[in-house]
Amino acid sequence: KNQVEQSPQSLIILEGKNCTLQCNYTVSPFSNLRWYKQDTGRGPVSLTIMTFSENTKSNGRYTATLDADTKQSSLHITASQLSDSASYICVVKGTYKYIFGTGTRLKVLA
Amino acid sequence: DVKVTQSSRYLVKRTGEKVFLECVQDMDHENMFWYRQDPGLGLRLIYFSYDVKMKEKGDIPEGYSVSREKKERFSLILESASTNQTSMYLCASSGLALAGGYNEQFFGPGTRLTVL
Numbered sequence: 001k002n003q004v005e006q007s008p009q010s011l012i013i014l015e016g017k018n019c020t021l022q023c024n025y026t027v028s029p030f031s032n033l034r035w036y037k038q039d040t041g042r043g044p045v046s047l048t049i050m051t052f053s054e055n056t057k058s059n060g061r062y063t064a065t066l067d068a069d070t071k072q073s074s075l076h077i078t079a080s081q082l083s084d085s086a087s088y089i090c091v092v093k094g095t096y097k098y099i100f101g102t103g104t105r106l107k108v109l110a
Numbered sequence: 111d112v113k114v115t116q117s118s119r120y121l122v123k124r125t126g127e128k129v130f131l132e133c134v135q136d137m138d139h140e141n142m143f144w145y146r147q148d149p150g151l152g153l154r155l156i157y158f159s160y161d162v163k164m165k166e167k168g169d170i171p172e173g174y175s176v177s178r179e180k181k182e183r184f185s186l187i188l189e190s191a192s193t194n195q196t197s198m199y200l201c202a203s204s205g206l207a208l209a210g211g212y213n214e215q216f217f218g219p220g221t222r223l224t225v226l
Contacts, residue, residue, distance in 0.1 A: 004152070034214070043114070043200050043217035044153075089152070091215075098215065100152035 002027040004092050006101035014109055017080055021104045023073040023090035031093040035064050035075045038087045038103070047075070047088075080108045113137070114218035116201055122224045129188040131221050133201030142184035143202040143215065144168075144176060153200065159184055191225045198222050 004025045013019050025033070032051045036044035048057045048064040050073075056065050061078045077084055085108045090101040117132035135142065141160050145153040145168075155168030157176040165176050173195060177185045184203075188195055201218040 041220070043219045046214055049214055102150060102152045
């Protein structure tokens with residue numbers, strides 16, 4: 001069964017600290033993997049997208065990694081800011097379908 | 111910048127009403143999608159369309175229908191709204207993937223629908 005599992009479900013960190021969010025998937029065949037940021041009450045906004053051959057991609061303070069052998073991805077946030085408080089969703093695209101994780105809810109405290 | 115707009119941010123309807131949710135994209139994208147998002151669940155695909163007048167059922171199409179008369183517009187219809195359709199509805203669009211490229215999905219801001 002095609003699945004995307006994210007951990008932790010929620011996370012609280014202090015402003016300025018780093019954190020890493022995890023995504024494990026069983027989607028096959030694999031096309032690409034995306035990380036989205038979703039602010040409360042808003043639609044998801046793309047952070048990074050990676051194909052099979054890419055194992056790391058950065059977007060400012062966000063760095064995503066992909067290990068296609070172990071079917072794992074991580075999203076690392078450096079020097080967190082209050083505005084990073086949001087849900088982070090991992091999405092894996094198979095041949096035609098997008099499989100969504102349930103997200104990690106991040107809260108950054110001052 | 112790609113822009114996907116949805117007709118309403120918040121909507122309150124009564125059980126049994128017919129509800130129309132509109133989505134418009136301005137990037138000439140071929141593919142359009144309707145999802146619902148509920149707490150603790152990932153986005154679930156209701157319907158998608160890969161061309162004008164074409165539609166395909168997603169994972170949870172029951173109780174919904176769609177219409178795509180024009181390329182830029184994709185409408186979700188709740189024929190007879192029920193309380194279990196209270197949810198956040200998200201529209202997305204994507205273009206055709208070029209060789210070696212991505213066909214990224216772009217999302218609208220969402221419509222929070224409450225059915226009383």
